Amino acid sequence: MLVLTRKADEGIIIGKDIELKILAIEEGKVKLGISAPKEVEIFRKEIYLEIEEENKSASSQQVDLTALKNILIKK
Amino acid sequence: MKITTKNFGEIEINEKSVIDFIDGIPGFDHLKKFVLIENPEEDMQFHWLQSVDDGDVAFVVINPFLFKPDYDFEISENTIIKLQLEDPKDVAIYSIVVVPEDLTKMTANLAAPIVINTKNKKGKQVLLDSDKYSKRHYIMEELNIVSEEVTKKEEEAL
Numbered sequence: 001m002l003v004l005t006r007k008a009d010e011g012i013i014i015g016k017d018i019e020l021k022i023l024a025i026e027e028g029k030v031k032l033g034i035s036a037p038k039e040v041e042i043f044r045k046e047i048y049l050e051i052e053e054e055n056k057s058a059s060s061q062q063v064d065l066t067a068l069k070n071i072l073i074k075k
Numbered sequence: 076m077k078i079t080t081k082n083f084g085e086i087e088i089n090e091k092s093v094i095d096f097i098d099g100i101p102g103f104d105h106l107k108k109f110v111l112i113e114n115p116e117e118d119m120q121f122h123w124l125q126s127v128d129d130g131d132v133a134f135v136v137i138n139p140f141l142f143k144p145d146y147d148f149e150i151s152e153n154t155i156i157k158l159q160l161e162d163p164k165d166v167a168i169y170s171i172v173v174v175p176e177d178l179t180k181m182t183a184n185l186a187a188p189i190v191i192n193t194k195n196k197k198g199k200q201v202l203l204d205s206d207k208y209s210k211r212h213y214i215m216e217e218l219n220i221v222s223e224e225v226t227k228k229e230e231e232a233l
Contacts (some may be wrong), residue, residue, distance in 0.1 A: 038153050041098075043202055051187045051202055052102035054210050058171045058184070059103070059132050 078096075080130040082123065083112070093127055094191055094198040096159060099199060103132060109198065111136075111169075120218075121172065124189065136169040137183055142217035148203050150190060158192040158199055165194040172214070176199070179215045186210040 004012060011021040016042065021033040034042055079085050094109045108127040114120070126132035139146045144186050146168075150160070160166065170183040170191060185208035193200040 023093055038156055041153060045191065047186075047202055047204065048101060050210060051184070051200070054133070054173070054184055054187070055102040055200075056145055058134050058173045058200065061135075 077129055078125075079226075080125055080133065082125070082133055086112075088127070092196070094196045096161075096198045096200075098199060100134075100189075103129075106132060114199065122169070124169065124171070135172040135174055136189060137172050137214070139168060139170040139183060139185060139188065139217055142214045142221055143185065143212070146185065146208075147165055148188065148201075148205075148208070150201065154190060154199055158197045159195055160192050162194070165192050167191040167193050171200075173211070180213065181215050182209075182211040183214045184210045185212045195213075 006012065006022050008022050008025050011019055013019050017037050019035040021035075022030060023033045024031040036042060076090055077085055077087055088110050092110050092198055094111065096107050098104070101105055103126070106128045107124045109124050109204075110127055112123040112125050112133075114122050120137055122136050124134040124136045150166070154160070168188050170185055170188055173182050173184070175181065187200050187202050187210060189198060190201050
């Protein structure tokens with residue numbers, strides 16, 4: 001992993017069209033500004049990982065949906 | 076074309092119904108093609124999103140508006156571009172459901188809805204960056220309320 005030290009108001013350019021800017025550093029938090037083309041998706045990493053986990057548990061289940069019928073109130 | 080699946084054995088699918096998930100689905104980034112298998116039982120609202128590439132991978136999905144009529148999120152410009160969405164009426168929304176052994180604890184992922192352009196068959200799981208909706212939203216109680224209301228209305232109509 002490439003490690004760079006940056007101060008507030010400094011930035012990093014990745015490729016031709018992605019720019020990361022350090023907007024503020026305060027109380028153990030870094031505020032980042034990101035400029036990137038619209039087709040580039042940007043996620044908070046923990047949110048992405050959570051959804052990955054949720055999808056994995058959703059796909060691994062053996063589901064007998066007929067059982068569901070019995071507990072849903074019948075019309 | 077024929078595919079072999081864990082849940083349904085060998086099934087015949089229409090190539091035209093294959094939905095292209097260009098970005099895959101988080102956790103399954105290598106799987107790009109899915110089909111929506113509708114529940115044959117008309118009064119059952121649960122369907123399957125079956126991977127075409129890997130028969131072992133299928134998600135139970137539900138239309139979230141059935142139990143959460145006020146479900147509301149904005150489809151980002153990025154998604155509109157990726158899915159080439161032109162008309163709101165081409166949009167179909169599904170939520171992935173986790174069905175545990177105790178069915179009353181069933182949850183739907185409202186934090187990451189599946190958005191499908193029904194016209195060109197492109198799909199995407201969208202990650203909503205907000206605390207408004209849970210990735211584990213309990214649905215049994217709400218589904219029961221909805222079906223109770225339906226029953227009431229039907230009784231009144233008689």
